[in-house]
Amino acid sequence: MSRQTSIIEAVKNNQPAVVEAALKKGADVNTKDGNGKSLLLIATQANNLEMARLLVAYGADVNQQDDRKDSPFLYAGASGYAALINLFLANGARFDIFNRYNGTALIPACEKGHLEVVRILTSTKGFPIDHVNRLGWTALMEAVVLGNGSEKYVAVVKILVDAGCNIHIPDSEGVTALQHARSRGYAAIAGILEKAVKAD
Secondary structure: HHHHHHHHHHHHHOOOHHHHHHHHOOOOOOOOOOOOOEEHHHHHOOOHHHHHHHHHHHOOOOOOOOOOOOOOOHHHHHHOOOOHHHHHHHHOOOOOOOOOOOOOOOOHHHHHHHHHHHHHOOOOOOOOOOOOOOOOHHHHHHHOOOOOHHHHHHHHHHHHHHEEEEEEEOOOOOOOOOHHHHHHHHHHHHHHHHHHHHHO
């Protein structure tokens, strides 16, 4: 078994002592598997905070993308892994590297209703909360269009509005988030957006 293969297996099998010993002997902390997944991405996909901390301490790249354009930072956002998001923000997470939909870590977090990650990213200085992905949607648009209008999506919309998101950016067909909320009968979300429109 090569050094590269053994450290990948050690990360997968949650063997931090083996991983650290390999790194001390000169193994590459940014080693990738056959799908381009870095050690840190493998740890992130397992939501293994201890392993991620170890790899980051040895200089793992939190922005390194695999063949699907997932990076540790982007994947943690999409999965709602708040502790990992905080770790990656403290260790060089970049906001100009996008997923396969040309989206940020925030957009899928809003789509899936990951409230803590949404709170963290919207309060992070310089984070592009109004970024438009390849589908023509912002984080706000995804919360409305791909959410179900339930309490957690009401909370997501409120967080975004309170963070100062641009509520007027329409989708690629010119329909705004407020129009989508009204057409879907999402009264609470529509109410938040109507109040924001009046406040503009």
